[in-house]
Amino acid sequence: MNxxxxxxxxxxxxxYVAFTMIPLYWMVNTSLKTNEEITSVFSLxxxxxxxxxxxxxxxxxxWYSGYLNSMLYVAMNTVFSLLVALPAAYGFSRYRFLGDxxxxxxxxxxxxxxxxxxxxxxxxxxxTVGLMDTHLAVALSHMLFNVPLAVWILEGFMxxxxxxxxxxxxxxxxxxPHFFIRIFLPLIKAGVGVTAFFCFMFxxxxxxxxxxxxxxxxxxIGAIMTRTVSASGxxxxxxxxxxxxTLLPGMLVIWFVRNHVAKGFAMGRV
Amino acid sequence: MSKPxxxxxxxxxxxxxxxxxxxxxxxxxxxxxYSVQDIISPTKSVFVGLEWFRQTMRxxxxxxxxxxxxxxxxxxxxxxxxxxxALALAMPSKGWKSSAALVIxxxxxxxxxxxxxxxxxxxxxxxxxxxxxxxxxxxxxxxYTASPIDAWLTVLLMDVWHWTPLxxxxxxxxxxxxxxxxxxxxxxDGAGRWAxxxxxxxxxxxxxxxxxxxxxxxxxxxxxTEPFVxxxxxxxxxxxxxxxxxxxxxxxxxxLGPAAAFSLxxxxxxxxxxxxLYSWMQSAGSGSxxxxxxxx
Numbered sequence: 404m405n406x407x408x409x410x411x412x413x414x415x416x417x418x419y420v421a422f423t424m425i426p427l428y429w430m431v432n433t434s435l436k437t438n439e440e441i442t443s444v445f446s447l448x449x450x451x452x453x454x455x456x457x458x459x460x461x462x463x464x465x466w467y468s469g470y471l472n473s474m475l476y477v478a479m480n481t482v483f484s485l486l487v488a489l490p491a492a493y494g495f496s497r498y499r500f501l502g503d504x505x506x507x508x509x510x511x512x513x514x515x516x517x518x519x520x521x522x523x524x525x526x527x528x529x530x531t532v533g534l535m536d537t538h539l540a541v542a543l544s545h546m547l548f549n550v551p552l553a554v555w556i557l558e559g560f561m562x563x564x565x566x567x568x569x570x571x572x573x574x575x576x577x578x579x580p581h582f583f584i585r586i587f588l589p590l591i592k593a594g595v596g597v598t599a600f601f602c603f604m605f606x607x608x609x610x611x612x613x614x615x616x617x618x619x620x621x622x623x624i625g626a627i628m629t630r631t632v633s634a635s636g637x638x639x640x641x642x643x644x645x646x647x648x649t650l651l652p653g654m655l656v657i658w659f660v661r662n663h664v665a666k667g668f669a670m671g672r673v
Numbered sequence: 674m675s676k677p678x679x680x681x682x683x684x685x686x687x688x689x690x691x692x693x694x695x696x697x698x699x700x701x702x703x704x705x706x707y708s709v710q711d712i713i714s715p716t717k718s719v720f721v722g723l724e725w726f727r728q729t730m731r732x733x734x735x736x737x738x739x740x741x742x743x744x745x746x747x748x749x750x751x752x753x754x755x756x757x758x759a760l761a762l763a764m765p766s767k768g769w770k771s772s773a774a775l776v777i778x779x780x781x782x783x784x785x786x787x788x789x790x791x792x793x794x795x796x797x798x799x800x801x802x803x804x805x806x807x808x809x810x811x812x813x814x815x816x817y818t819a820s821p822i823d824a825w826l827t828v829l830l831m832d833v834w835h836w837t838p839l840x841x842x843x844x845x846x847x848x849x850x851x852x853x854x855x856x857x858x859x860x861x862d863g864a865g866r867w868a869x870x871x872x873x874x875x876x877x878x879x880x881x882x883x884x885x886x887x888x889x890x891x892x893x894x895x896x897x898t899e900p901f902v903x904x905x906x907x908x909x910x911x912x913x914x915x916x917x918x919x920x921x922x923x924x925x926x927x928x929l930g931p932a933a934a935f936s937l938x939x940x941x942x943x944x945x946x947x948x949x950l951y952s953w954m955q956s957a958g959s960g961s962x963x964x965x966x967x968x969x
Contacts, residue, residue: 416774497676515891517943624785
């Protein structure tokens with residue numbers, strides 16, 4: 404492409420990156436200050452650097468259990484979503500059948516429904532079956548929007564694999580499970596990785612359902628953070644530290660899928 | 674490539690069907706059930722027909738929330754789509770710079786939504802926040818907890834910060850699918866920067882941009898957590914959007930019937946808007962064939 408206006412474009416990108424980073428930087432900065440410093444002195448960097456906010460979180464069970472709860476239901480959700488979505492995506496990518504288009508569109512509508520709409524019935528449903536305040540309840544409720552997403556992304560990746568591979572495998576006498584697990588899955592590794600990433604991400608960031616379906620035992624970190632804001636005055640330092648810690652898992656996983664993530668966005672979130 | 678027709682493929686779909694049925698059909702039927710009944714106690718309920726729907730339609734607070742929601746979603750689209758496209762065009766296409774730009778831009782998308790709220794809460798407050806403090810130092814009377822306009826600007830800016838990267842990533846993926854031959858041909862024809870954008874890049878991005886517009890519309894229409902954390906819907910009701918109003922009704926006041934009727938109306942509004950937007954974007958771009966293949 405022509406390089407005449409490369410400079411303004413680079414400047415715009417740099418300005419936007421700065422816009423992205425500054426609020427984040429401010430949170431990190433706040434998390435390293437004491438509450439007295441936060442409210443009394445205004446400074447661009449911590450004058451009296453302290454790790455006490457992080458120390459609070461790692462030693463107080465009511466804080467760190469929130470991370471454990473969140474990670475547990477996110478992991479359960481990712482595994483379940485992949486397990487049911489893999490065969491479905493294979494079915495959609497390889498066959499036509501009665502009602503396939505309708506089924507696909509119906510899955511999409513679940514992605515479009517506001518979680519607030521399902522709040523009330525989920526509350527009732529999970530109370531009735533005795534799953535309230537369990538990690539399983541949150542994992543299942545998040546499948547509502549993650550399973551359609553997983554089917555979408557996986558279908559895209561699977562359609563990119565020629566069906567001649569399937570036929571060759573059958574002629575060679577592979578059974579279906581053997582073919583699927585030993586031959587087909589390795590071919591769409593990247594797709595499975597990207598799907599797992601998106602399931603992880605959307606379950607990790609969701610709060611409304613997770614907060615409503617839990618009270619004590621499975622309370623996610625997000626709910627614990629909102630509670631602290633309203634209850635114990637304003638413990639800004641600990642709040643900021645808790646926020647910083649929620650960024651780490653996402654930043655870790657995106658590094659692994661950075662080369663595929665744009666493709667996943669384009670295909671998956673129709 | 675034609676796929677074989679085989680109804681046995683339903684066996685592949687069955688697990689998904691079962692699990693989505695459990696978490697979508699069953700709850701939706703419950704909502705429909707509630708929406709036509711007055712639930713007085715867990716054991717006693719009266720059939721009231723469409724009464725809750727009539728009441729919801731006349732609810733003036735709901736009208737206000739809906740109006741705010743529509744304005745908010747339009748602002749979101751007008752700001753984020755052009756900005757996202759501009760970012761996608763500005764992103765380096767290869768090498769480590771490209772990876773770095775991708776990772777940095779994706780960061781806001783990976784932050785739990787309540788933490789996005791927390792970040793902007795800490796950033797925007799005049800007493801402790803960099804943004805709020807800077808504005809005050811410049812002599813701007815900025816206070817998002819007292820002024821509805823400031824609250825609106827904060828929530829909008831937060832949403833731009835949070836979701837523009839999604840548009841940029843989608844646009845970036847669309848741009849990458851354009852073969853170099855197109856650019857070479859344009860160079861031979863002496864096409865300028867604008868012509869390349871107008872006749873090559875924009876048509877090729879149509880598919881992904883449709884997705885971006887739909888997604889941004891849907892997600893901004895469902896926004897709940899971020900304004901809830903930052904402004905709590907206030908000052909007054911100025912940033913109370915539909916989801917928050919519904920949650921107040923359903924969980925706060927436990928008005929099962931009206932809340933269920935509201936849920937159904939909300940769901941239908943979203944379906945309708947998406948259908949209209951989708952048809953409009955398809956017809957607006959017809960004539961230029963999309964090369965970005967999206968799954969059917």
